[in-house]
Amino acid sequence: MVSDVHIAGVGMTAFGASPERTARDMFAQAAGEAFDDAGIDPDAVEELFYGNFMGEFAEVQGHQGPLMADVVGVSAPSTRIDSACASSGVAVRHGVNRIRGGADVVLVGGSERMKNISTAEGTEALSAAADALWEVKAGVTFPGAYSLMANSYFDEFGGTREDLAHVAVKNHQNALENDLAQFQMAIDVDDVLEAPTVSSPFGLYDCSPMSDGASAALLVSEAFAEEHGLDTDVAITGTGQASDGLALQDRVSIPETPAAVEAGEAAYEDAGITPEDVDVAEVHDCFTIAEVLALESLGFYEPGEAITAAREGETTIDGALPVNLSGGLKAKGHPVGATGGAQISEMTKLLRGDHVNSDAVSDATVGLTHNAGGTVASCAVHVLEVVE
Numbered sequence: 001m002v003s004d005v006h007i008a009g010v011g012m013t014a015f016g017a018s019p020e021r022t023a024r025d026m027f028a029q030a031a032g033e034a035f036d037d038a039g040i041d042p043d044a045v046e047e048l049f050y051g052n053f054m055g056e057f058a059e060v061q062g063h064q065g066p067l068m069a070d071v072v073g074v075s076a077p078s079t080r081i082d083s084a085c086a087s088s089g090v091a092v093r094h095g096v097n098r099i100r101g102g103a104d105v106v107l108v109g110g111s112e113r114m115k116n117i118s119t120a121e122g123t124e125a126l127s128a129a130a131d132a133l134w135e136v137k138a139g140v141t142f143p144g145a146y147s148l149m150a151n152s153y154f155d156e157f158g159g160t161r162e163d164l165a166h167v168a169v170k171n172h173q174n175a176l177e178n179d180l181a182q183f184q185m186a187i188d189v190d191d192v193l194e195a196p197t198v199s200s201p202f203g204l205y206d207c208s209p210m211s212d213g214a215s216a217a218l219l220v221s222e223a224f225a226e227e228h229g230l231d232t233d234v235a236i237t238g239t240g241q242a243s244d245g246l247a248l249q250d251r252v253s254i255p256e257t258p259a260a261v262e263a264g265e266a267a268y269e270d271a272g273i274t275p276e277d278v279d280v281a282e283v284h285d286c287f288t289i290a291e292v293l294a295l296e297s298l299g300f301y302e303p304g305e306a307i308t309a310a311r312e313g314e315t316t317i318d319g320a321l322p323v324n325l326s327g328g329l330k331a332k333g334h335p336v337g338a339t340g341g342a343q344i345s346e347m348t349k350l351l352r353g354d355h356v357n358s359d360a361v362s363d364a365t366v367g368l369t370h371n372a373g374g375t376v377a378s379c380a381v382h383v384l385e386v387v388e
């Protein structure tokens, strides 16, 4: 049996528009918070895995691994991980595997700057994660790709735009008290339905926004935590990752995400749990349909059944399975390369009791994070558990 990978410290910037900030200074803040939270110095770090997708569109041109290590005071091997919107979720997985391979202290996280360019430029930059050979040339963007998934889902399983609206309403509600969230603003179903169309069936509130932000987590071995008397209440007990083709046209079924199924099953097996053991989840709701697909792929609902979960309140803060208590990508924001690390930061705080929404899940001992890249062509899933 592999030993647990303890989360000694976490940090993240407030997500949103930060025109005065650089990707490096945001990552320095997130990592600095993680070091302070853990009580560990940067010189203890044995490796850095840093997630970033759109580097060339931000102020950082390249070679970001060593650049970010230097910025945060780490003199250890350092690598930039690019897995589109799953970049820092995959960075976390590399960190977990590195600790399991014998390291004691690894820094993971990511940073992304998206608000320094226009929405049109950002949309074009993001489309680099889609199938460039055919689908991008045919005009597919990410709002377009996920609206194809939503319309295919409606065709195959039923459901309406109004059903999806409940996902957005719930996630905005969850973010109301989260000072790190981009939108602390309540919306209702009518707001969602009456919002300007982005790509049918999506309106403005079905979409995650463009965001600036950074996240970080310090992972330590069980032996290191014990030796240094660290107060690590939460450990990563399961990790899973999977890939799929980028092109939606090659999928057997467009409204299904097999990479998430595979990554979820691997993470459950690694942690020795089943979906029924999960008390609270942070899933990749880049668009409202994405939360529905995630909940089905992860085994919380049968295909075709999660569309009613948000509408019937099953995934609200006081529902059977609270989902995206941070506000999710929808309301917390989605600086793509930082998102997976932010899910770890928010879930750690939720489980250890120092998140604004912790009281609602005070009995929770098992949390799950699900971070998807592109058309869910990559997916990283982690199981976090409260440890003694």
Ligand SMILES: CC(=O)SCCNC(=O)CCNC(=O)[C@H](O)C(C)(C)COP(=O)(O)OP(=O)(O)OC[C@H]1O[C@@H](n2cnc3c(N)ncnc32)[C@H](O)[C@@H]1OP(=O)(O)O
Binding pocket: 085, 119, 123, 126, 142, 143, 183, 198, 204, 205, 207, 208, 209, 210, 286, 330, 334, 336, 372, 373, 374, 375, 376
């Ligand atoms: C696997 C993956 O993760 S793929 C996902 C990758 N990410 C994406 O594709 C990003 C998708 N989102 C977008 O493209 C954009 O945010 C859009 C198209 C939804 C909106 O862009 P724009 O129309 O340019 O909005 P703009 O930035 O001008 O903001 C206009 C207003 O809407 C608000 N707004 C913008 N986006 C959102 C949003 N997603 N939700 C709620 N409000 C929003 C802004 O705060 C602003 O409000 P204000 O007028 O009160 O100040």
